[in-house]
Amino acid sequence: MSDAPTTPDMPVSPPVPDWEKRFRAPRVSLPDWAEDAPDRSLFVSNATGTYELYAWDRSTGEQRQVTDRPNGTTDGILTPDGEAVWWFSDTDGDEFGIWMRQPFHGGDDVPAAPGLEPSYPAGLAIGRDGTTAVVGRSTDEDGTTIHVVREGAAPVEIYRHRESAGVGDLSHDGSLLAIEHTEHGDAMHSALRVTRLDGSTVAELDDTRGGTVELGLEVLGFAPVDGDTRLLVGHQRRGRWEPMIWDIASGEETELGIELPGDVNAEWYPDGSALLIAHSFEARGELWRYDLATRTLTQIETPAGSVSGATARPDRTVEYLWSSAAQPPSVRSTGGGVVLDPPGMKAPASVPVEDVWVEGPGGRIHALVQKPAGTDGPLPTVFEIHGGPAWHDSDSFAAGPAAWIDHGYAVVRVNYRGSTGYGREWTDALKHRVGLIELEDITAVREWAVGSGLADPSKLVLAGGSWGGYLTLLGLGTQPEAWAVGLAAVPVADFVTSYHDEMENLKALDRTLFGGSPEEVPERYEASSPLTYVDAVRAPVYISAGVNDPRCPIRQIDNYVDRLAARGAAHEVYRYDAGHGSLVVEERIKQVRLEIDFAERHLKGAATQR
Template sequence: MTESTQSTDATDSSTSNKDFAEAPAWEQRFRAPRVSLPEWAEDAPDRSLFVSNATGTFELYAWDRATGGQRQVTDRPNGTTDGTLSPDGTAIWWFADSDGDEFGVWMRQPFEGGADEPAVPGLDASYSAGLALGRDGTVVVGRSTDEDGSTVHLLRPGAEAPVEIYRHRESAGVGDLSRDGSLIAIEHTEHGDAMHSAIRVVRADSVSDGTSGGDSGGDSGGDSGGVPVVAELDDTKGGTEELGLSVLGFAPRAGDTRLLVGHQRRGRWEPMLWDVATGTETDLRLDLPGDVSAEWYPDGSGLLIEHGYEARTELWRYDIATGALVRVETPAGTVSDATARPDGTVEYLWSSAAVPPVVRSTDGSVVLDPPGPKAPASIAVEDVWVDGPGGRVHALVQRPAAGEGPFPTVFEVHGGPTWHDSDAFASAPAAWLDHGYAVVRVNYRGSTGYGREWTDALKHRVGLIELEDIAAVREWAVTSGLADPAKLVLSGGSWGGYLTLLGLGTQPDVWAVGLAAVPVADYVTAYEDEMEALKALDRTLLGGSPEEVPERFAASSPLTYVDRVKAPVHIVAGVNDPRCPIRQIDNYVDRLAARGAVHEVYRYDAGHGSLVVEERIKQLRLDLDFAARHLGTPGSAK
């Protein structure tokens, strides 16, 4: 039997408190108003910008802390989340794509409100590759297109058009602009490994209007297409292992040439200070296990340390003068974002698997509490460690509140692949728990937070390595009595959707249902149609292009194994998705249909995921009902 449904409509999401109260708890979690951590203008800290779903679509909002006034900045059918403030707080910049395709231009709007205008005249639409705004009005824009590769452009105050200062076929982007506007840090992968960036710092104040920077490809040779190079930092050279670097930000003081950099020299992410003028590197050597990131305190005296370890987060303050490391107290769980304020307090967005997110301050207050009903709580996670073929695998397990195992069990596979599941609130797993399923989330090889070796392990046997780790946890789940072996659901979105389809074909006898959202389904066609930056990543992961390593693409492609799929499969696809394009999904679906495999397809008119709340609810309801029909479990109840 073959079934398919198609729709591009998103329901109006305005919901009264009465409607909210009458909705099932799993829907309430999606509809409850929530906010991101507010970003604040560096020179006007009372002016903030945040994202909220208050209208039912995630949009940008301005907040004047001095007056308490808030207003909605953007209002688009498919939502807006990518925005920032000018340093003086007078302007809001936001990225305008078309229907979620991530291809667009930067727009600008006054903080107090007013008409939008193109922020960088003279630049055509592109994929965004970073943005930096200077105090004197200088703008640095990173772009990526299939035709040009990666380019960086500099716009001077009063200039009619931006000047191109960097170009390369491999992926690159804007890292940061120094406080005095004289230096630009660029992250690049000219060496060809898209997973491990190098850093180049160039002089912004040497570029005159109308001068083209040209192509800085390959060895810079001391310049960047005519733009003087101040410093280079490349940990991929001179060793047998390629190590990545990341730009964390210039020091917040005029004339200070120190750049905060993330490095992997000891097998994990750690911060260090690099003086780009002298070349001096200051290794912080923080005695913390797991990955460590950092940002500057506004006065430059210290660093706010974000420490991620075994799916939880801690915050610390590092004093640069003394080297003292002091804990910033936060509850157990996950800090998704944090920032140090000029008064020394720290604001952070916190949640746990059981407790919905809230923006808190170290002064004890709730910083920003959205009006309206609150999301119901969910169930805490249990940590499970399982011996896998590549080492111990960490999994987060949640059991439904009622009943005893074995339960129907959803293996919810995260995307990325360079990402990880954490002890953080998530509405989709909570919905499965409400319906009597256990939920298992596996931080397979390729996940972040467990060291560089774990993250880099999936090269060449892409997809197959991750599924080995999931298989080890699945065996534990069954033998421990948690999971009903006849009712195992493999589910995920993006890279998780890819692993779902690959798992259904390579492990056809163990999965009862598959639920794949915006997946890679046909790896070769996906490579042909995806954005240029992802082509570079695929070449890194698989060791070349489809023409160069066809056997690896075939081994890692779900399409290769589509005729082995036995489980009913539900696929959700965005028709404007630049990451997992629609044509390659259609190829896979056509193969399922040709052999009469049980499947359903839902296509929605947006990109790689939806920012519309009712659309997200609709997609999960389809998954719940699909699983219920094929497993004999409770459906979505609405």
Template sequence: MTESNGSAAPDQQEQNRSMPDWEKRFRAPRVSLPDWAEDAPDRSLFVSNATGTYELYAWDRATGEQRQVTDRPNGTTDGVLSPDGAWIWWFDDKDGDEFGVWRRQPFAGGEDELATPGLDPSYPAGLALGRDGRTAIVGRSTDDEGTTIHLARLNEPPAELYRHRESAGVGDLSHDGSLIAVEHTEHGDAMHSALRVLRPDGSAVAELDDTKGGTEELGLEVLGFAPVDGDTRLLVGHQRRGRWEPLVWDVATGEETDLVLDLPGDVSAEWYPDGSGLLVAHSHEARSELFRYDLTSHDLTRIPTPQGTVSGATARPDGTVEFLWSSAAQPSTVRSTTGEIVLDPPGMKSPGSVPVEDVWVDGPGGRIHALLQKPAGSTSPLPTVFDIHGGPTWHDSDAFAAGPAAWVDHGYAVIRVNYRGSTGYGRAWTDALKHRVGLIELEDIAAVREWAVTSGLADPDRLILTGGSWGGYLTLLGLGTQPDAWTLGIAAVPVADYVTAYHDEMEALKAMDRTLLGGTPEEVPDRFEASSPLTYVDKVMSPVYISAGVNDPRCPIRQIDNYVKRLEARDAVHEVYRYDAGHGSLVVDERIKQIRLELDFAARHLNA
């Protein structure tokens, strides 16, 4: 990112001209929304793939200087600026296994050092840094200990503040460092957190728990303490009206101020730097927009943004708002309410793609929202890719995505389904997949598939089911439970053998699986069996392509190997690609290789 915006060398220009658009979308330099230091707002931190690997970059806005902070073979994306802007903290794991330690580096550059001596390696469970420059609240998760939260001060041994077998995490540290907000699931439901506020000595100040006293458990999330010394207000997300909305909780008095905003869909918020208002992010039907909410007048004012998706936003001290925006047709850019592009990386620019069309299909659990892209000027019926999102608590949106665009470039229609379990359509829709995990989602996918075929859009003899992570899991499960519905399947980093995956995965995901399925494999074996792709592997008739990271802690390699052995035992048509990384890759060349292999697999087997 330190190179100039000058022209590329002639040989590079020729290479860029001959490169297909789908590959350019992966190679074109892109940047995340810059984070900035609370007490030194000219100092920022962002992620970029400028070198071909996603790494952290420091940006001094006063001088314009940008420098690469991390440089690791498998990339780095987890980083935090200290409030004084003096230090960059980054998480150091091994080859994408997500198990490691926090290190820190001076903002201006220098040697990395262990940030929290005395804390053993773990999975991260949140981090909050104090404004005094010497205090950190560090969350850790391990298979042996569950979750622990520690107070780490410079030149002092870490002090344990919290410990529990169930999953938890650091929410925030108050502006003056006197209060610590923790999200926890001690009640055993990993999908719905309760909140506890502690003092630095570990004593409890207040508790907010919406999982008690009702017929349904409701979740809470920490959105942040007020950015004012001595202010005990905590901004909280809640689900009391069936969707995510913000409220202000004064943890000292217990007073709750509900912010009733007349907006459909999910609503989140964060503080303006002076504490006078909230930057509101509103997500509805796969698109999002921004507002300013004045805490004194209660006025809600829309902040103009183009139609599409705002992936992140931050209010600056001068009152402007910076946001990362894209649409399915237009690549992401970091914009400001001043009208300027905030951060424009040098080098090749990403080609755009085709816009999405909204599709609504009646399903067994209600109306299903799907997003459709198809090649410009194409004639139906088309070979069609059902690209299923991960999570499952996530949703596809009208945002730029290089993967679906690559399929469109090669003549495929692409349909992305926001099945039950997806966020953005209310709590009941998200929570609906419990106990019949995987099978619920596939009912919705089947309904959209039926619409695609009967409408004439999709060629029933050329239907691809694909996805990564949870989407990869649904791909394998769908090939086994709906063997006549799909021409072939392409699963990236999937759950393939649910029982083995449970025993090998990171502790936080074990807690999520217990919540989704109602217990462990030993307690509810029938549910694990019904939801496991391995149960149906002998019914799979379509060619299967699987890619997997050998260091993946979320969908571990052993359970994938178990599934592949069953395919091999009956000579089922399949291909497997294993790569040296974790749950996906941060290396551009590796990602391009994977897409090329998937496109090649599809072309060979659809033509056959």
């Protein structure tokens, strides 16, 4: 048998590079499951090339795509009885819309809360009978409102406040509602209120009162047992996030005193007898089981890396989403093996991270470093700055940094002050010198990278998205000689205009960070705004922006770009029809390709230095 003949002029498709495969390889989120129908699950996947919601009937193995929209869908929840999927319908990524409902096994989409106008979502809790829901809404006009929605009846408003708030959880019997709110005006530290479904208050818990140190609380969930009034709460009383149990009926607060370093999160086991503990420390994650009767802590074996989500099943197995910087994500079970393995191409592996600790002006700074295998410095180096700011980079799989490594770059990711996972003081350090504090930490790590021989000082790229994009533009203006290229995705570029155009809950966050509005503390906004320093920028700048972005709106980016253009500064702008980022795989690949191409063109010919 001979090979099929080829035609000399037949086009040959180039092989798909590994970096693109990492984006295109099908992925799945950790499946959520219905409380009273645990064989029914909901997950997110990019199997079609766009991130959408999928229903999974474990009893039959059937998987069904629930949503199909041009710009994707990721916000959805199963009703506790497993009969329906609620999903949030916005317009082209603008995050402003309504909840829709679709039967679990398929059917027409209908408005889930008829009578409620479009809004930004502020939490959702659904009663176990599937006929009652509590819907949180946020708008510029009303602030936050919370409505009780029952089938066949008009929505009833039970909460309203100008400051940001959100639905926490419904008790198992549907009689109590836990609300997180910031009525005290500090958008970084919530207080808690438990109400009946008529809005009347049952209990309050507020760690911000009467003290000089501001502490936050968060709702982790009511006990999953009828008549049980225990509420699992996250608190910061010992300088980091950890759980306690608040009995709404008696008022008793039981701090669990789990002695693990770093932040500790928790959720109930389905029978209420134990807690599943998610422990985050120094950019890694692990799982533990806390038995409430014996107050004993037992580690659940997981590989080294990061656990980015976990849930305890009724059979006491634990399912979790795991990855490392070198190995792509998979949904695993303590019962053995991979739980949900999408068909098709598998993402190629990347290289592991190295931990670096650098002394900085506010304490030791943790950075994660990756470089192409077998290379020595000095290398062109990308400082990939995370968003948030209340977030952190971890030893988890990320296709973006891996793409730079494949192109010969070292990648440095800095968990600057403001990042989570290193204690409350580290996270809360940003106030009043917003942006400038983070750049001090990035500067210290940059000096280490150059001094250690890792980074070529003439080929340093400052890059990031969202808050990372903001820090990129601010760094290019305040440190113009330090960076060779800047790449800013969906950034804050003009803080005053951004404040006036952004969604209401982000305005509240800005007031907390700066100590007021732009009219009240104009000097702080001026000191922290990239627009203030735009005329000092020397490095070529690439900016990508979603035209429907409610978080970093397009007008303030246009103001910055106009100033660059007015003086003929080297820059390129890419605008795309989506919101704060894209859920379309090919669009994301296009953006990374444009960024790499921009850096390659502008770094070409730069002399390698030691």
